[in-house]
Amino acid sequence: MAKNSSLNNAAKAKEDEFYTQIRDIENELKHYRNHFKEKVVLCNCDDPQTSNFWRYFAMNFEFLGLKKLIATHYDAEKPTYKLELSRDVTGDGKVNEEDVVETKFTQNGDFRSPECIEILKEADIVVTNPPFSLFREYITQLLEYNKNFIIIGSQNNVTYREVFPLLKDNKIWLGYHSGDMAFMVPDYYEPRETRYWVDENGQKWRSMGNITWFTNLDIQKRHEELLLYKSYNEKSYPRYVNYDGIEVNKIKDIPCDYDGVMGVPITFLDKYNPEQFEILGIDGGDMGVSYGVGAMLNKEQCSALFSEHKGFRRGKLCYRDEEQKLQMCYRRILIRRKQ
Numbered sequence: 001m002a003k004n005s006s007l008n009n010a011a012k013a014k015e016d017e018f019y020t021q022i023r024d025i026e027n028e029l030k031h032y033r034n035h036f037k038e039k040v041v042l043c044n045c046d047d048p049q050t051s052n053f054w055r056y057f058a059m060n061f062e063f064l065g066l067k068k069l070i071a072t073h074y075d076a077e078k079p080t081y082k083l084e085l086s087r088d089v090t091g092d093g094k095v096n097e098e099d100v101v102e103t104k105f106t107q108n109g110d111f112r113s114p115e116c117i118e119i120l121k122e123a124d125i126v127v128t129n130p131p132f133s134l135f136r137e138y139i140t141q142l143l144e145y146n147k148n149f150i151i152i153g154s155q156n157n158v159t160y161r162e163v164f165p166l167l168k169d170n171k172i173w174l175g176y177h178s179g180d181m182a183f184m185v186p187d188y189y190e191p192r193e194t195r196y197w198v199d200e201n202g203q204k205w206r207s208m209g210n211i212t213w214f215t216n217l218d219i220q221k222r223h224e225e226l227l228l229y230k231s232y233n234e235k236s237y238p239r240y241v242n243y244d245g246i247e248v249n250k251i252k253d254i255p256c257d258y259d260g261v262m263g264v265p266i267t268f269l270d271k272y273n274p275e276q277f278e279i280l281g282i283d284g285g286d287m288g289v290s291y292g293v294g295a296m297l298n299k300e301q302c303s304a305l306f307s308e309h310k311g312f313r314r315g316k317l318c319y320r321d322e323e324q325k326l327q328m329c330y331r332r333i334l335i336r337r338k339q
C-alpha cells in the first residue's frame with residue numbers, strides 16, 4: 001500500500017485506494033477457471049506486496065495452468081517495478097511465490113505509461129480493480145489493445161458514454177457478482193457516517209452498494225435465460241409519452257409476450273442474455289437523446305411537459321399513470337425480446 005505522504009494526499013483526493021478482498025476475488029474468478037490455461041495474466045493496478053489479485057493468481061498458478069503472471073506497481077511520484085511469476089526459478093519442482101522475479105521500471109507504473117503498455121501487449125487477460133476515477137480511460141485502453149479482462153467497477157459506469165455502447169453491442173458484459181462489496185482502505189481515509197468501519201485489527205473498511213464486475217470473457221451466466229411469467233396488458237405497462245415503448249419498473253415483471261420496446265431498470269444488465277434480448281439504448285442526458293428518447297417530441301411539447309413536471313428533461317422517459325399524472329422514470333435501458 002502507498003506510504004508516501006504526498007502520494008497519499010493525491011490518492012485521498014481521488015479516493016482510489018480500495019483494496020479488494022480475496023474472498024470476493026475467489027467468488028468471482030471461480031467462474032472463469034477454464035479461461036486461464038496457458039495464459040499470461042496481468043494485474044496492472046496492483047501493488048504486488050498487498051494486492052489480493054496477485055495473491056490469488058500466485059497461489060493458484062499451477063492449479064489454473066497459467067503461463068505467466070505479471071503485476072505492476074503504481075506510485076504517482078517515483079519509478080516502480082513489476083513482479084513476474086512464470087517458471088520454477090528455485091528448482092524445487094513447483095512454481096510458487098519463491099519464484100517471483102522483480103524488475104525495476106524507469107517509469108511510475110501508470111497503466112498508460114509506455115512501459116506498462118508494452119506489458120499490456122504481452123498479456124492475454126487483465127484482471128484487477130482499477131482506480132475508480134480512471135475507469136473510462138482504463139477500459140478504453142483495454143479494448144484498444146484488444147485484451148480480455150475481468151475488472152471491478154461501479155454500476156454507475158454502465159451509463160458512461162464510453163461504456164454503455166460496449167454493453168449494448170455485446171463487446172463487454174457484467175460478471176457474476178453485483179451489489180455490495182467491502183474494501184480495505186488506507187489508514188489515512190477519513191471516518192464516514194455510513195459504510196465505514198474499523199475492524200479488530202485496526203484495519204479501516206469502506207463498503208459500496210453498487211459494485212459490479214465487467215468482463216469480455218464468455219461465462220455461463222450470460223447464456224442463462226431470465227424466466228418470465230407475466231403477461232402483457234395495457235393497464236400494468238403504461239406507454240411512454242416520449243418514446244415508443246412501455247415502462248417495466250421491475251425486471252421480474254418483464255412480460256413474456258410483448259414484442260415491442262420495453263424500458264427496464266439498469267439492473268437488467270445483470271440478467272442480460274443476448275440470445276434472449278437485444279439492447280436498443282438507454283435514456284437520460286445526451287445519451288438518451290442520441291438513442292432517440294425524447295427526440296420524438298418537438299421543442300414545444302418538451303416545454304409543455306417541463307411546465308407540467310419540473311423533473312422533465314429531454315431524454316428522460318416519462319409516462320402517465322392511471323390518474324393521467326405525469327411520472328418520471330429512473331434511468332432505463334431499452335430492450336426488446338428476441339424472436
Ligand SMILES: C[S@@+](CC[C@H](N)C(=O)[O-])C[C@H]1O[C@@H](n2cnc3c(N)ncnc32)[C@H](O)[C@@H]1O
Nearest residue numbers: 016017018019020045046074110111129130131
Ligand atoms: C481501487 S484500487 C485497487 C487496488 C488493487 N487492484 C486491489 O484490488 O486491491 C486502484 C489502485 O490503482 C492504483 N492506481 C491509481 N492510478 C493508477 C494509474 N494511473 N495506473 C496504475 N495504477 C493506478 C491506485 O494506487 C490503487 O491502488
